[in-house]
Amino acid sequence: MTYLDKSTDPFHAIEASIERLKEVNYVELDEREPFVVQPGGKYYFTRNKSTLVAFQVGDKYGSSPGVGGFKIIGGHTDSPVLKVKPRSKRQPKSGCHQLGVETYGGGLWYTWFDRDLGVCGRVMVRSKDGKIEQRLLKIQRPILRVPTLAIHLETEEERKAFKVNKEDHTSPILAMHVEKALSSPVVVGEKAKEEKETDEADKKNEPKDGWTEHQEPLLLHLIAQELDISIPDIIDFELNLFDVQTASLGGAFNEFLHSARLDNLASCFLATEALAEYSMMEITDDADISLIALFDHEEVGSSSAVGAGSTVMAEAVERITTALQPNTNPDIMQATLRKSFCLSVDQAHAVHPNYASKHETAHSPKMNHGMVIKRNSNQRYATNGITGLIIREIARLSDLPIPQEFVVRNDCPCGSTIGPIISAATGIRSIDMGCPQWSMHSIRETMGICDVTNGLALFKAFLKDFREVDDALEQ
Numbered sequence: 373m374t375y376l377d378k379s380t381d382p383f384h385a386i387e388a389s390i391e392r393l394k395e396v397n398y399v400e401l402d403e404r405e406p407f408v409v410q411p412g413g414k415y416y417f418t419r420n421k422s423t424l425v426a427f428q429v430g431d432k433y434g435s436s437p438g439v440g441g442f443k444i445i446g447g448h449t450d451s452p453v454l455k456v457k458p459r460s461k462r463q464p465k466s467g468c469h470q471l472g473v474e475t476y477g478g479g480l481w482y483t484w485f486d487r488d489l490g491v492c493g494r495v496m497v498r499s500k501d502g503k504i505e506q507r508l509l510k511i512q513r514p515i516l517r518v519p520t521l522a523i524h525l526e527t528e529e530e531r532k533a534f535k536v537n538k539e540d541h542t543s544p545i546l547a548m549h550v551e552k553a554l555s556s557p558v559v560v561g562e563k564a565k566e567e568k569e570t571d572e573a574d575k576k577n578e579p580k581d582g583w584t585e586h587q588e589p590l591l592l593h594l595i596a597q598e599l600d601i602s603i604p605d606i607i608d609f610e611l612n613l614f615d616v617q618t619a620s621l622g623g624a625f626n627e628f629l630h631s632a633r634l635d636n637l638a639s640c641f642l643a644t645e646a647l648a649e650y651s652m653m654e655i656t657d658d659a660d661i662s663l664i665a666l667f668d669h670e671e672v673g674s675s676s677a678v679g680a681g682s683t684v685m686a687e688a689v690e691r692i693t694t695a696l697q698p699n700t701n702p703d704i705m706q707a708t709l710r711k712s713f714c715l716s717v718d719q720a721h722a723v724h725p726n727y728a729s730k731h732e733t734a735h736s737p738k739m740n741h742g743m744v745i746k747r748n749s750n751q752r753y754a755t756n757g758i759t760g761l762i763i764r765e766i767a768r769l770s771d772l773p774i775p776q777e778f779v780v781r782n783d784c785p786c787g788s789t790i791g792p793i794i795s796a797a798t799g800i801r802s803i804d805m806g807c808p809q810w811s812m813h814s815i816r817e818t819m820g821i822c823d824v825t826n827g828l829a830l831f832k833a834f835l836k837d838f839r840e841v842d843d844a845l846e847q
Contacts (some may be wrong), residue, residue: 374622376632376637380612381453390646392644423678427442427661427662429692430662441660442713443834444664444712445834446791454473477671489616490516492539494508498607629824638719639718639719662841681797694703713766716790718789718804718807722819739810739818739823742823743826744777744808751821753789754802760803761845763805767835769837
């Protein structure tokens with residue numbers, strides 16, 4: 373749960389993953405420099421500080437005939453969220469200071485109402501030597517709130533369904549003008565006139581650099597206070613809102629995990645932990661490369677410089693292979709891709725007892741019953757007969773629960789994730805799977821505790837046994 377609480381946005385998720393990898397001696401690579409890697413080495417690099425690639429080179433890589441492949445676990449670091457707009461200041465309404473926010477992804481936005489919201493993300497800071505630093509920010513207290521409208525003020529039609537206008541209804545309240553009145557002595561007459569003139573003069577003297585004057589001053593004050601810097605040092609930011617309530621166990625037997633952003637931080641945690649633990653196992657015959665890739669921007673289509681639709685995956689495979697075998701046949705890259713495999717891991721829909729009819733009867737995965745393989749004949753998921761079989765065989769070899777199956781009903785739309793994108797861009801065989809959960813894209817979601825254990829065990833088994841299973845399969 374610590375990982376979930378730390379990872380309030382993609383930047384913090386990547387930081388939490390790196391902290392864990394450094395505990396087992398992973399070394400950072402700079403994408404702007406040629407990679408220098410060797411068998412047995414453990415490395416990572418980031419792009420935009422919101423996407424992470426980490427890998428361990430097998431001890432036996434390159435020591436036997438043929439080429440090694442990549443055993444990949446892929447996930448995404450982003451979740452539906454309210455993001456602070458580039459110009460955060462809004463004209464005060466009804467005595468309230470509010471922030472301008474933009475909806476990101478397909479969130480269940482009504483779940484963001486009446487929650488205790490903090491602010492997190494990254495802030496660009498100009499240091500005293502003139503350099504620009506990227507500082508992570510997390511204000512872990514309820515400074516913001518989006519209140520609902522009282523039922524007494526709604527029409528009969530409005531009471532039937534909670535409809536949210538994303539532009540008009542989601543702006544969070546930060547403070548009220550009354551705060552100034554409460555914290556200042558009452559003044560009248562000439563003194564009041566003088567204070568009014570001072571306030572007007574202060575407004576005229578506010579910095580006008582094309583950015584600062586468009587930001588909510590109270591927000592800048594809070595950021596400066598949290599980072600222990602001066603307001604003029606803040607030159608830009610990328611900020612999200614988040615629910616300050618931490619993850620918790622629930623159910624009569626503590627069988628549930630309740631948290632924000634389980635989609636898809638649960639997968640990011642399992643991928644990171646599996647790689648870290650596998651790195652510590654005494655496996656001396658691994659001739660492959662074990663790799664995790666945690667991408668940003670899946671919730672908005674992955675088409676960005678740091679999404680699964682970017683060059684990150686293809687470049688990682690090519691650069692690592694080239695660094696390990698710089699003077700070999702140029703065709704080695706294609707052979708490497710053919711020997712590689714990707715677990716595209718994103719949370720799955722568990723059957724909901726109150727809405728069981730929304731699932732196809734024979735494909736209704738349950739929480740705490742193991743991981744879920746996701747299939748779709750229309751290629752919304754990358755799973756096919758072979759890739760699904762490989763994972764079932766890996767589970768069988770380790771005596772793990774055989775993964776459940778999910779197929780969407782014919783009369784329901786089907787979501788998608790990074791599996792088809794990676795397969796189409798690289799030709800790497802992929803499977804889409806994940807832990808079952810309820811309330812996907814709510815501000816607070818639920819999954820089964822047993823599935824965390826099952827997922828971690830399956831990921832480690834994949835890194836350990838994939839080559840054995842793949843070599844036994846007719847190609």
